[in-house]
Amino acid sequence: MASSATDSAFVEFERVQKSYDGETLVVKDLNLSMPKGEFLTMLGPSGSGKTTCLMMLAGFETATHGDIRIGGVSINNIPPHKRGIGMVFQNYALFPHMTVAENLAFPLEVRKIGKSEREEKVQRALDMVQMGRFGGRRPAQLSGGQQQRIALARALVFQPELVLMDEPLGALDKQLREHMQFEITRLAHELGITTVYVTHDQTEALTMSDRVAVFDDGRIQQLAPPDQLYESPQNSFVAQFIGENNTLTGVVKEIGNGKCLVQLDGGDLIDAKPVNVKNVGDRTKVSIRPERVEINKDRLSPDAHTLKAEVLEFIYMGDIFRTRLRVAGHDDFVIKTRNAPDQVRLQPGTMIDIGWLPEDCHALDA
Amino acid sequence: MTDATTDAGKLTTADGQSLKKSLHRALRRQKVRALMLIAPLLLFILLSFIAPIFDMLLRSVENDIVPDTIPRTIVALDDWDATSGETPGEEVFAAFYTDFAIAEEYKSHTRLGSRLNYELTGISSLFRSTGRKVGKFETESYTEQFTAADAAFADPAQWAAWMADDAVRAALPQTADAYDAWSKIVVDLNNDVPSEEDPADFVYTGLYNDLMAGASVASIPSVDVSGWEPVSLREQFIDANDGWADPAVWATIKTYGGDYTSGYFLNSVDMQLSGEGVTQRPEDERIYITLFVRTIILSIVITGSCILLGYPIAFLLANLPLRSANVLMILVLLPFWTSLLVRTSAWKVLLQNQGVINDILVWLHVIADDNRLELINNATGTIIAMTHILLPFMILPLYSVMKTISPSYVRAAKSMGANDWTAFWRVYFPNSVPGIGAGSILVFILSIGYYITPELVGGTKGVFISNRIAYHISSSLNWGLAAALGSILLILVLALYWLYDRIVGIDNVKLGG
Numbered sequence: 001m002a003s004s005a006t007d008s009a010f011v012e013f014e015r016v017q018k019s020y021d022g023e024t025l026v027v028k029d030l031n032l033s034m035p036k037g038e039f040l041t042m043l044g045p046s047g048s049g050k051t052t053c054l055m056m057l058a059g060f061e062t063a064t065h066g067d068i069r070i071g072g073v074s075i076n077n078i079p080p081h082k083r084g085i086g087m088v089f090q091n092y093a094l095f096p097h098m099t100v101a102e103n104l105a106f107p108l109e110v111r112k113i114g115k116s117e118r119e120e121k122v123q124r125a126l127d128m129v130q131m132g133r134f135g136g137r138r139p140a141q142l143s144g145g146q147q148q149r150i151a152l153a154r155a156l157v158f159q160p161e162l163v164l165m166d167e168p169l170g171a172l173d174k175q176l177r178e179h180m181q182f183e184i185t186r187l188a189h190e191l192g193i194t195t196v197y198v199t200h201d202q203t204e205a206l207t208m209s210d211r212v213a214v215f216d217d218g219r220i221q222q223l224a225p226p227d228q229l230y231e232s233p234q235n236s237f238v239a240q241f242i243g244e245n246n247t248l249t250g251v252v253k254e255i256g257n258g259k260c261l262v263q264l265d266g267g268d269l270i271d272a273k274p275v276n277v278k279n280v281g282d283r284t285k286v287s288i289r290p291e292r293v294e295i296n297k298d299r300l301s302p303d304a305h306t307l308k309a310e311v312l313e314f315i316y317m318g319d320i321f322r323t324r325l326r327v328a329g330h331d332d333f334v335i336k337t338r339n340a341p342d343q344v345r346l347q348p349g350t351m352i353d354i355g356w357l358p359e360d361c362h363a364l365d366a
Numbered sequence: 367m368t369d370a371t372t373d374a375g376k377l378t379t380a381d382g383q384s385l386k387k388s389l390h391r392a393l394r395r396q397k398v399r400a401l402m403l404i405a406p407l408l409l410f411i412l413l414s415f416i417a418p419i420f421d422m423l424l425r426s427v428e429n430d431i432v433p434d435t436i437p438r439t440i441v442a443l444d445d446w447d448a449t450s451g452e453t454p455g456e457e458v459f460a461a462f463y464t465d466f467a468i469a470e471e472y473k474s475h476t477r478l479g480s481r482l483n484y485e486l487t488g489i490s491s492l493f494r495s496t497g498r499k500v501g502k503f504e505t506e507s508y509t510e511q512f513t514a515a516d517a518a519f520a521d522p523a524q525w526a527a528w529m530a531d532d533a534v535r536a537a538l539p540q541t542a543d544a545y546d547a548w549s550k551i552v553v554d555l556n557n558d559v560p561s562e563e564d565p566a567d568f569v570y571t572g573l574y575n576d577l578m579a580g581a582s583v584a585s586i587p588s589v590d591v592s593g594w595e596p597v598s599l600r601e602q603f604i605d606a607n608d609g610w611a612d613p614a615v616w617a618t619i620k621t622y623g624g625d626y627t628s629g630y631f632l633n634s635v636d637m638q639l640s641g642e643g644v645t646q647r648p649e650d651e652r653i654y655i656t657l658f659v660r661t662i663i664l665s666i667v668i669t670g671s672c673i674l675l676g677y678p679i680a681f682l683l684a685n686l687p688l689r690s691a692n693v694l695m696i697l698v699l700l701p702f703w704t705s706l707l708v709r710t711s712a713w714k715v716l717l718q719n720q721g722v723i724n725d726i727l728v729w730l731h732v733i734a735d736d737n738r739l740e741l742i743n744n745a746t747g748t749i750i751a752m753t754h755i756l757l758p759f760m761i762l763p764l765y766s767v768m769k770t771i772s773p774s775y776v777r778a779a780k781s782m783g784a785n786d787w788t789a790f791w792r793v794y795f796p797n798s799v800p801g802i803g804a805g806s807i808l809v810f811i812l813s814i815g816y817y818i819t820p821e822l823v824g825g826t827k828g829v830f831i832s833n834r835i836a837y838h839i840s841s842s843l844n845w846g847l848a849a850a851l852g853s854i855l856l857i858l859v860l861a862l863y864w865l866y867d868r869i870v871g872i873d874n875v876k877l878g879g
Contacts, residue, residue, distance in 0.1 A: 093778035097796040107782030
């Protein structure tokens with residue numbers, strides 16, 4: 001186990017493929033390496049292969065092809081119980097016939113840790129998740145959020161270096177979920193554990209992770225820190241999947257200097273930043289975030305292209321205004337404006353000009 | 367609260383009626399509807415199931431045949447000391463003569479004999495043989511002497527007139543009692559008119575006894591009976607059958623003279639009620655305790671083997687993909703679609719001495735030809751066949767419970783470092799215990815009352831208490847004992863159920879979901 005390997009690539013997937021039926025690949029040529037202490041989220045729609053990757057890492061599924069390494073050691077042939085990976089399950093999987101303390105003591109017992117040390121560790125783990133007084137309860141007597149904390153404590157009590165979490169917050173209500181997101185990241189960073197977190201909730205992925213791997217169709221579409229993922233999506237799937245997005249289709253007219261001119265299908269011209277279009281004449285989907293659309297012409301450069309838009313609907317959402325427009329034949333173009341005292345409230349039926357900074361508009365694959 | 371307003375602490379609806387009353391009315395329709403829906407089944411069960419069972423169970427303590435058939439004897443026996451070791455006196459026999467003579471007319475003395483025979487062997491034949499002789503007792507001499515003394519005593523119409531007179535009846539209580547019984551016989555059995563028939567000997571005997579006791583009535587002819595040679599009924603009975611001299615017979619009659627008896631229940635647990643109180647039956651008559659114990663032990667063994675065989679199958683079923691699980695499930699259910707009798711008979715073919723299993727074992731040289739295994743007509747046969755028949759009742763609840771155990775439990779255990787066995791034993795198994803509980807209760811209760819299979823493959827060493835109950839119902843016709851045995855079985859099952867509830871908790875029994 002070379003120390004250089006553990007530092008830069010504690011967890012590694014190398015050319016991993018997985019097929020259940022021998023006909024279709026659920027995971028296609030997966031390559032991933034995580035440094036120690038990283039919080040990585042696997043994000044993707046259901047059926048994208050993210051959970052399968054997690055299960056292969058945990059040992060409940062075997063890779064059809066390729067190598068999975070932890071700390072430089074291939075774990076393909078190591079049974080799950082010898083991998084020493086902590087895991088939090090979607091439905092918590094707390095043992096209903098044991099008390100909370102017994103649940104936590106279970107991983108220590110099978111490791112043959114003495115009773116006094118065991119009790120001490122269990123208490124410390126319970127305190128860590130602020131559940132110190134609940135040791136004697138049964139899981140069924142706890143609320144969802146409390147069960148979640150216990151499941152977390154149980155995954156951490158034997159001090160694993162790697163913890164896997166399979167949509168652990170899926171069953172909680174919004175407020176509790178947000179609170180637990182914070183708790184989990186805090187613990188992960190405090191304890192310096194390497195965490196692989198699976199979710200289909202993009203907000204969760206963005207707020208918690210050091211890096212996010214966006215899965216679709218058995219592949220990682222993009223692996224980047226949250227801000228990069230949001231601001232510089234590498235393809236139209238990522239742009240669509242992360243956050244809200246306006247999409248217009250067209251053809252590249254001019255390209256060069258990190259800028260391109262796109263002629264929309266309606267004939268209008270717009271400025272964009274080429275991401276994965278290379279040549280004039282390529283079909284493209286351009287994507288603009290609703291909050292980056294400018295309705296105040298003064299803020300744009302004088303030579304910027306603008307589009308005519310008709311206001312269809314104005315929705316008051318408290319902190320922001322959400323306005324739906326008809327732009328270049330699409331009537332699902334949305335813009336978001338901050339609820340500031342000087343902000344105009346657009347009335348349905350009015351015609352306005354909209355534009356944006358070229359770097360905010362990404363010309364992606366069609 | 368738009369439709370209900372608070373008025374002086376009481377909720378009322380918008381139009382001022384009590385909210386409770388209004389709700390009650392609204393719900394009543396639903397209740398009536400529900401009742402109507404279950405009414406046919408409820409009635410059917412009440413009439414055809416609950417009521418007969420209750421009636422049957424009552425027979426376990428019912429004993430009115432004794433006081434109904436020989437009421438006078440029971441009263442007369444009150445003064446007799448059963449522990450004295452002596453035959454009762456003349457007055458008991460006199461009462462018994464009247465009772466017996468009446469019973470003989472109705473032929474109910476044989477039924478009484480059978481009833482008492484359950485308590486003391488030999489009474490049945492005693493009653494039967496005496497029944498043939500009681501008409502020829504020498505009490506005839508009283509009749510002859512009365513009719514010789516005065517022709518009025520030979521006149522049926524005169525008798526009817528005397529017996530209609532309250533003063534005569536009050537003066538001659540025994541005569542009136544005997545005459546009433548006799549006239550009832552005449553009306554009931556012969557469809558004749560008492561005023562046209564000669565009274566029977568026991569009526570004259572009653573008259574003799576009354577007159578001997580010093581009764582005198584002006585309206586009937588005065589006869590001096592003191593000079594007549596008395597007929598000792600005690601001797602008459604003992605002459606007819608010397609069994610009547612045995613105090614044990616009378617002790618039995620006295621002991622079982624009540625309307626209700628604990629005799630059947632005592633018999634069910636190999637005890638008996640005799641003159642000396644409750645005692646154990648003689649060694650060679652004790653069979654029921656052995657049978658109960660055997661029934662329970664074999665049921666436990668059957669339940670145990672069902673768990674051993676059913677658990678792995680249910681585990682496999684619960685963990686297979688749905689399609690294969692369904693195929694396997696059909697195989698599990700297949701025996702249900704075959705007649706119980708056919709399955710049991712199949713076991714007869716397989717298990718018998720010259721049967722398939724023995725043949726194969728001999729062919730494989732596992733056993734010698736002259737040393738074939740005794741697999742049938744003993745407890746082994748009962749266990750094998752009943753385990754097979756009751757296995758689905760174990761598998762189904764186990765399966766439905768196992769189906770609800772999330773696979774993530776075992777995964778979680780493994781991720782925490784437990785090997786396959788520890789994960790199973792510490793996590794999976796405890797969660798499947800409710801299924802074992804439900805299956806065990808089902809199999810145990812079914813097997814404890816099983817009849818047909820032990821009957822066919824059990825021989826003598828492998829039969830259950832239910833076979834004995836069936837024997838008493840259909841062969842020995844001792845329904846009281848059968849009812850008592852059945853009641854004990856029922857109480858046993860309820861007690862075990864209660865015990866199970868106390869130890870395991872009935873909430874822990876799951877049939878799935």
